[in-house]
Amino acid sequence: MRRFWPFTIKTYAIVLIALIALISGIMGWVIQHKLDTIKRQANTLHADAANEELSYSLYHLLNDVRQKAERLSFQEEARQQFLSPSYYGYWRDNRAMGSGSAPTYLQAIELYTQQGASLAATPAKEMPAHLSLQDLNGFLAVQENRDYLYVFYPVYAIEGNSDSAILGYIGFKLDFMSAIREGQRFNYINMSSLILDLNGQEHLPLSQLITRLNYTLFPDPESAALARTIKAFQLQVLLVAIGFAVLLYILLDTLLAAPLHRLSQHIDALREGKSGLLTGLFTRGLPVAELEKVRHSLNDYQSKLEEMHQSLNEKNDELWLLAHRDPLTGVYNRRGFEDDWQHVLSVSGGHRLEVAMLLFDCDHFKAINDTYGHQTGDQVIQAITHTLQTSLRQGDRLYRLGGDEFATLFLDIEADLVFQTAQRCVEAVSLCDFSALGIKEPVRISAGLASASGSDTESLASLPKQADIAMYHAKRPGKQKIAVYDESMNNDFGALFSTGITHAIFEAISKGDALEMHYQPVVSLSNGEVDYYEALVRIRDGDELIRPASIFPVIEARRLEAELDLAILGRIEKDLELGRIPAHSGISLNVSGPGVISQKIIDKILSLGRFLEHYRLIVEVTETALITQIHQASVNLNTLRRAGFKIALDDFGSGYSSLGYLANMPVDIIKFDISMIRHLDAGGQQGLIVENLAHMVVKAGYTVVAEGIETEATLRKIMQSGFSSGQGYLFGRPAHPCQAAVNTSLISRKAA
Amino acid sequence: MLLHGFLQTGHTLPISALAGTLSDQGYTVLVPTLSLGINRRARSLACEAVHMHTKEGDVAEIGLWVNWLIRKGYQNIVLVGHSSGSLEMLQYLTLNPAPEIRKAILISLIPLRSIPQDVQNALARIKQGAEGASALSRYTLGYCNNNYVSPPAAYLSYAEYDSSRTLAQFGKARVPVEVIMGSADSAMAPDWPDKIRARGIPVAVIDKATHFFDGMQEFDLADKVASILTNMPEMSSGL
Numbered sequence: 001m002r003r004f005w006p007f008t009i010k011t012y013a014i015v016l017i018a019l020i021a022l023i024s025g026i027m028g029w030v031i032q033h034k035l036d037t038i039k040r041q042a043n044t045l046h047a048d049a050a051n052e053e054l055s056y057s058l059y060h061l062l063n064d065v066r067q068k069a070e071r072l073s074f075q076e077e078a079r080q081q082f083l084s085p086s087y088y089g090y091w092r093d094n095r096a097m098g099s100g101s102a103p104t105y106l107q108a109i110e111l112y113t114q115q116g117a118s119l120a121a122t123p124a125k126e127m128p129a130h131l132s133l134q135d136l137n138g139f140l141a142v143q144e145n146r147d148y149l150y151v152f153y154p155v156y157a158i159e160g161n162s163d164s165a166i167l168g169y170i171g172f173k174l175d176f177m178s179a180i181r182e183g184q185r186f187n188y189i190n191m192s193s194l195i196l197d198l199n200g201q202e203h204l205p206l207s208q209l210i211t212r213l214n215y216t217l218f219p220d221p222e223s224a225a226l227a228r229t230i231k232a233f234q235l236q237v238l239l240v241a242i243g244f245a246v247l248l249y250i251l252l253d254t255l256l257a258a259p260l261h262r263l264s265q266h267i268d269a270l271r272e273g274k275s276g277l278l279t280g281l282f283t284r285g286l287p288v289a290e291l292e293k294v295r296h297s298l299n300d301y302q303s304k305l306e307e308m309h310q311s312l313n314e315k316n317d318e319l320w321l322l323a324h325r326d327p328l329t330g331v332y333n334r335r336g337f338e339d340d341w342q343h344v345l346s347v348s349g350g351h352r353l354e355v356a357m358l359l360f361d362c363d364h365f366k367a368i369n370d371t372y373g374h375q376t377g378d379q380v381i382q383a384i385t386h387t388l389q390t391s392l393r394q395g396d397r398l399y400r401l402g403g404d405e406f407a408t409l410f411l412d413i414e415a416d417l418v419f420q421t422a423q424r425c426v427e428a429v430s431l432c433d434f435s436a437l438g439i440k441e442p443v444r445i446s447a448g449l450a451s452a453s454g455s456d457t458e459s460l461a462s463l464p465k466q467a468d469i470a471m472y473h474a475k476r477p478g479k480q481k482i483a484v485y486d487e488s489m490n491n492d493f494g495a496l497f498s499t500g501i502t503h504a505i506f507e508a509i510s511k512g513d514a515l516e517m518h519y520q521p522v523v524s525l526s527n528g529e530v531d532y533y534e535a536l537v538r539i540r541d542g543d544e545l546i547r548p549a550s551i552f553p554v555i556e557a558r559r560l561e562a563e564l565d566l567a568i569l570g571r572i573e574k575d576l577e578l579g580r581i582p583a584h585s586g587i588s589l590n591v592s593g594p595g596v597i598s599q600k601i602i603d604k605i606l607s608l609g610r611f612l613e614h615y616r617l618i619v620e621v622t623e624t625a626l627i628t629q630i631h632q633a634s635v636n637l638n639t640l641r642r643a644g645f646k647i648a649l650d651d652f653g654s655g656y657s658s659l660g661y662l663a664n665m666p667v668d669i670i671k672f673d674i675s676m677i678r679h680l681d682a683g684g685q686q687g688l689i690v691e692n693l694a695h696m697v698v699k700a701g702y703t704v705v706a707e708g709i710e711t712e713a714t715l716r717k718i719m720q721s722g723f724s725s726g727q728g729y730l731f732g733r734p735a736h737p738c739q740a741a742v743n744t745s746l747i748s749r750k751a752a
Numbered sequence: 753m754l755l756h757g758f759l760q761t762g763h764t765l766p767i768s769a770l771a772g773t774l775s776d777q778g779y780t781v782l783v784p785t786l787s788l789g790i791n792r793r794a795r796s797l798a799c800e801a802v803h804m805h806t807k808e809g810d811v812a813e814i815g816l817w818v819n820w821l822i823r824k825g826y827q828n829i830v831l832v833g834h835s836s837g838s839l840e841m842l843q844y845l846t847l848n849p850a851p852e853i854r855k856a857i858l859i860s861l862i863p864l865r866s867i868p869q870d871v872q873n874a875l876a877r878i879k880q881g882a883e884g885a886s887a888l889s890r891y892t893l894g895y896c897n898n899n900y901v902s903p904p905a906a907y908l909s910y911a912e913y914d915s916s917r918t919l920a921q922f923g924k925a926r927v928p929v930e931v932i933m934g935s936a937d938s939a940m941a942p943d944w945p946d947k948i949r950a951r952g953i954p955v956a957v958i959d960k961a962t963h964f965f966d967g968m969q970e971f972d973l974a975d976k977v978a979s980i981l982t983n984m985p986e987m988s989s990g991l
Contacts, residue, residue, distance in 0.1 A: 076790045077801050083791060087802040090888055090901070095800060 138206030348454030362404035528747035532586025586616025593625025674708030757835030799896030874904035934961030
C-alpha cells in the first residue's frame with residue numbers, strides 16, 4: 001500500500017464511486033428485502049382477498065339462486081303446481097326452465113311436496129326424487145366429471161311469509177363452476193385453476209364447500225405493479241447512480257485531476273527548465289478558481305523565475321566574460337584558454353585531426369615594465385594584443401595567458417600555415433611603432449609552436465609544454481624568434497621542466513654552495529696576457545654539472561635573474577677573497593638585464609669595488625638588457641664606471657646591433673658575439689661588414705673583444721680586424737678553479 | 753261490478769281506471785279477478801301458462817260474485833265488462849241472471865280471435881279419448897298467438913263463441929245491454945257495431961279509441977259509462 005501512497009485523485013474518485021456503488025447496493029438490498037416483505041404481506045392479503053372473493057362469490061351465487069327461487073315461488077303458476085300438479089312436467093320444463101329467463105348454469109328445477117316428494121314421478125336431470133332433511137341444506141355432487149350444486153328452498157303458503165305453512169319445496173340444480181364463473185368476475189382467483197375436491201359418489205354438504213375448493217391466485221396486480229415500479233425505480237436509481245458516478249468521475253478528472261496534472265507538468269517543466277516550451281499549455285485557464293489562482297501564482301512565479309534566470313544568465317555571462325576574458329586586452333585569459341583547451345582535447349581526442357598551439361612571449365617585457373612603468377607596459381600589451389589579433393585569421397582566438405604571454409590554438413590546419421601565421425604575428429609586432437608610448441627600443445615577441453595529431457593522445461596532452469619549450473627556445477639569444485618544437489629541444493630545456501634541476505638551481509641560489517664559478521680567460525691580443533677572466537656560472541648537482549643552457553631558461557622562467565646575480569656575485573666575492581683568481585688579472589661579471597636595474601645588485605657590485613686595487617673588474621651586460629631598460633641601466637652603469645668598474649657590452653651582434661644605440665650606451669668594452677666572429681671567419685660580405693664594424697668600434701674608442709676564437713685562423717682574422725682581446729677555446733675553456741690561458745704564444749708570435 | 757279482459761286482472765286498464773272513477777263518483781264498485789284456475793290469482797296469466805280454465809267456469813265465478821253482492825244487500829247491480837269480460841258477462845246474462853242486475857255495459861265486446869284449424873284440432877283431440885282430452889296443445893286465442901297452452905276442451909270453451917254465436921247471445925240477454933266500442937279498435941271488424949245495433953243494442957263508439965288497453969280515451973270511456981249509469985232511473989236511488 002505504501003508503495004502506491006499517496007493516491008491519485010482518480011484513485012480517490014474510483015474509491016468514492018465504489019463507495020457510492022456499495023451504498024447503492026446496500027440500499028438496493030434493503031429495498032429488495034422490504035419489497036419481499038411487502039410482497040409476502042401482499043400475497044397474504046391477496047390470498048385473504050381471494051378467499052373473501054370466493055366466499056362473497058358463493059354468497060352472491062346462493063343469494064341469487066335464493067332470489068330466483070323466491071321469485072319462482074311467488075309465481076302463481078308455480079304455487080298452483082302444488083295444488084294441481086296435472087301439468088307439472090309441462091310447467092317445469094316449459095314455464096320454469098323454458099321461459100328463456102333461466103340462467104345457463106341452471107340445470108334443473110324441481111318442486112317437492114311438504115313431505116319432500118318430487119311433484120314429478122321421475123325427477124329431471126338427477127334431481128333427487130325425495131328430499132332428506134340434510135338435502136334441504138344443499139349439497140354438491142359429481143356427475144360426469146362436472147360439479148353440481150343442489151339447493152332447496154321452502155315455498156310458503158303465503159308469499160314471503162315464513163311463518164305461514166310450507167306449501168312445498170323448490171329445488172335447483174346448478175352447474176357449480178359455470179355458476180361461479182358466470183356470477184362474478186374474479187380479481188384474485190384464477191378461475192381456470194378452480195377445482196372442487198370431490199369424489200364421484202360423495203354428497204358434499206354445502207356448508208363444507210369452501211374447504212374443498214382449490215385454486216391458484218392471479219398475480220397480485222398491485223404488488224406486481226409495485227414490484228415493477230420499484231424495479232424500474234431501482235433501475236433508474238442505478239442508471240442515475242452510474243450516470244452520477246461517471247459524471248462525478250469526469251468532473252473530478254476534468255476539474256481536479258487534469259488541472260492538477262497540468263500544474264504538476266508545469267512544475268516539472270519548471271524544474272527541468274522546459275517551461276518556456278510548454279508555456280502554451282499553461283496559458284489556458286483552469287475551470288476551478290482555486291487551481292486557476294495556483295496556475296496564476298505559478299505563472300507569476302515562473303515569470304519571476306525566468307526574469308531571475310535571465311538576470312542570472314546575464315550575470316553568468318558577465319562572470320564568464322570576467323572569468324574568461326582578460327580585462328586589459330579583452331581577449332580570452334588563461335581560464336578561457338584552459339576551457340578551450342579542454343574542449344579541443346575532448347573534440348580532437350582520438351581523431352586524425354591536427355592540433356597546433358602557438359605561444360607568444362614579449363621579449364624583456366619585465367624590463368619594459370620596470371623602465372617605462374606599468375601603465376606603459378599595459379599599453380604595450382594592448383598594442384601587442386591588437387597587432388596579434390589583426391595578424392591572426394578571422395575566428396582564431398587569442399589568449400593572454402599572463403603578463404606578456406599569449407597563445408592561440410589551431411585545429412585541422414597545416415603546420416606551414418601555422419608557422420606562417422607565427423611569422424606574420426612576430427613580424428607585425430616587430431614593425432609596430434611603440435614610439436608614441438615613449439619607447440625607443442624595439443619591442444619583439446618570440447613564438448613557440450607545437451603541433452600534434454588528435455590521434456596521438458600523449459603528444460596532444462603535452463602540447464602546451466612543447467609549445468612552451470619551443471617558445472623558450474625561440475627566446476634564447478641568437479635564435480630565430482620563432483621555434484617549432486622538436487624532440488631535441490627536450491634535452492636543452494629539460495632543466496626547465498626537470499624538477500631535479502630546478503630544485504638544484506633553487507638550492508644553489510638560496511645557499512650559494514652549489515654554485516661553481518668557471519673562469520675563461522680573455523687574452524689581450526696585444527701581448528698575449530690574460531686581460532681578465534669571464535666568470536661563468538655552473539651549478540654542481542652531485543657529480544653532474546648544470547650548465548647555463550639549463551640554468552638560464554629556469555632562471556628566466558622563474559624571473560630569478562636578480563637572485564642568481566646576487567648569488568654569483570657572492571660566489572665571485574668568495575673566490576676573490578680566497579685568492580682563487582690570479583692577482584693583477586681581472587674578473588668580468590655577467591649581470592642580467594634585471595640585475596642591471598636592481599639597486600641591490602648594483603650595491604653588491606659596488607661592494608666588490610674593494611678588490612679593484614688588485615683586480616680589474618668588468619661588468620658584462622647584454623645588448624638586449626641595456627636596450628630594454630636603457631635609462632636606468634645607463635644610470636647604474638655610469639655609477640659603476642665612476643666607481644672604477646669597466647662595462648662590457650656582451651653578445652654584440654646577436655641582437656639589434658644598432659650603432660645608434662651603441663653610441664648612447666655607457667660601455668667601455670664591446671664583446672662581439674660569436675655569430676659575428678663566425679661571419680668574420682667566413683669572410684665574404686658579412687665578414688667584411690663585421691671587420692669594418694670592428695674597426696669602426698675600435699676607432700670610436702671602445703675596447704673590442706672577440707668571442708669564440710677556436711682556431712689560429714680565427715685569431716689571425718681577429719687580430720687583423722683590430723680587436724683588443726679575444727676569448728675562446730683556443731685560449732682556454734671555462735675552468736674551475738681558474739686556470740692560465742694557453743696558446744698565448746701565438747699572439748706573441750703574431751704580434752711580433 | 754266490473755270485469756277484466758282476457759287473462760288480465762281487475763287491476764289492469766281500462767277496468768282499474770274505470771273502477772276508480774266510478775268509485776269516486778259514489779258508486780259501489782266490485783272488481784273481481786277471475787281465478788282462471790289459480791287460487792287467489794292476482795297477476796295476469798301468460799299465454800304460455802297451462803290454461804285449464806273454461807268460459808263456463810268464468811261465468812260461474814261471475815254468478816258467485818253477483819250473489820255475493822246481493823248477499824251484501826245491493827239491489828241495483830250494473831255489470832260492466834271489458835273485452836272477453838264483456839263476452840263472459842253477456843253469456844252470464846243469457847243464463848238466468850239475478851233480478852238485481854239492472855243493466856250491462858259491455859266495452860269492447862269482440863269475439864276472441866281463433867283459428868278454425870285449431871278448433872278442428874281440439875275437437876279431434878277430444879275425440880281421441882281421455883289422453884287426447886288431457887293433452888296440452890298450443891292454440892291461437894285472443895292475443896295469444898299460437899302459444900295459448902291448454903287442453904282442447906278448455907280451449908274450445910272460449911274458441912267456440914265466434915261472432916254469430918255472440919250476436920245470438922244478445923237476443924238471449926235478459927237485462928238491458930249497452931255496448932261501447934273504440935273506433936280505432938284493430939281487433940274489431942268495421943261492421944261489428946252495426947251488427948250489434950242490428951240486434952237492437954245501443955252501441956256507443958268512442959272516436960279514436962282502440963281496445964282501451966292504453967288508457968288514451970280513459971276519460972271518454974268513463975264519461976260514457978257514467979252517462980249510461982246516470983240515465984238509469986234505478987241508479988239514482990240505488991247509489
